[in-house]
Every structure is written in structure tokens, then in C-alpha cells.
Amino acid sequence: MFTNKNPGVWAISWMADGHDTGFHDHDRSSGGVHVGRGCIRHEHLRMGERPTGAAIEAGATFCFDDTFIHRMRPEPGAGPTVTIHAYSPPLRQTGQYGECDDGLIP
Template identity: 35%
Template sequence: MTVSTPMPARTRLAETVGALAADPGAWVRRVRLSPDGRWYERLHRDEDHEIWLISWLPGQATGLHDHGGSRGAFAVALGDLEERDLGGARQVAAGQTREFGPEYVHEVRNTSTAPAVSIHVYSPPLAEMNRYDLTESGLVRLAVERADQW
């Protein structure tokens, strides 16, 4: 008898966005660029997870935030992004995936001179996100955004 073990949620999420990012035919015609801020569109939502497509012009950023208790992953599909967390900053190039747990705080930004596109997945679907500032005393929560605000 063969018993299959479910894949850990974080690994499954990273594989999902990695596969989708590698298949531009599934999303490239939906991408829009906005000089007013990051453009985003939800591609999928069910009880288990949701998937977002985001485009970034040079200089656009998320600001420090968490995902309200959801696990997640993102893959850069086109271009390059920089991710900064409390441990430092790293470049994330096209084809690379980052994954994170429910307590993760980070910022993503386009520090390049060209547009970028990324795919993001969250499980469970986002209910809220907390926005932060990093001060000498540590993280200070600035705001809570709820899903009905997106």
C-alpha cells in the first residue's frame, strides 16, 4: 500500500507561483503598468489560497508589511525586484521564488530601471495586511488594511 504525504504548504505555494511565472501565456495579456502605483489583479481565489499578478514600474514599492497571518510565496516573472526584511535586502531576479511564513514582515520594490512583473500566492487568502515603519526601537504598526479595501 502506498501512502502519499501532503506537501508542506510553503513548498506547495512556492511551486505554484514558480510554475505560473514560467508560463507567461497564462497572464501576460492581463498585465497593465500604472505610473500611479503598483498595478495588481487577483487571478484566482478559493477557500485554500489566492493568486495575484502585480506589475512594478521603477521605484514602486510595497512598504514594510505582513500578510495578516497568511503564508505566502512570490516569484518574479519578468525583470528584477528587491526584497527587504528585518535581516537585510536581496535581489530577486526573473525565475526566482521567495516563500515566507505567517509572521513574515518585508518590503518589495523595483530598484531597477525597467518594469517588473511578479506572481504572489497566499494561503489562506488574505483577510488583512499590517503596514509598518522600522524605527530605532523596532517595528511600529502604522495601519491595518482589510481585504475589502483592495
């Protein structure tokens, strides 16, 4: 939606129950996510621990710093969901994290 040298703003439409960001970080960016419509499943990860998660409903917002690892996906049955993401500095890349069979990140 918008990027300059300070913030970057994205709008993401989640139309399919199978859409999933996978676990990722935001490189050097901090930011926030606002759920504008629908409901998103948000899972936060700490290395060596199982992910913790919650359903984030329309109207709710969460923030993160540059050490945050998480994944997002639409809550099953929530219908069309829209999230607004703001990053500073603007998000240029993400780090991706794979899961082991036991659900942990090595």
C-alpha cells in the first residue's frame, strides 16, 4: 500500500483456509498487525519451544520487534479476512523457519 524510508504498510487478503505464511521473522523491522475483517490464527514461536497461538479477531492489533518469529493463517471458517501490516524500517526480506516432525524448530 505504501513505503518510504521509514514505514511500509501492507494490506493482505486471506481468502483460502489453506493460506499460511509459515514461521518467519521480519529481519530488522519492527511493526504491528491490525485485523480489519474476519479472524486470523496467530502463532508465536520461541526457539526450542512449541508454538503458542490464539485467534485474533477483527478490531484487534498486535505489535512485534525485530526478534519476533511467528506465522499467520486464516482461522478456519472465518470467511474473507483482511489484515493491515506496518513495518519500520520497511520490510525488505524475511527469514523462514522449518518445523521438525515434532512441531519444534531446530
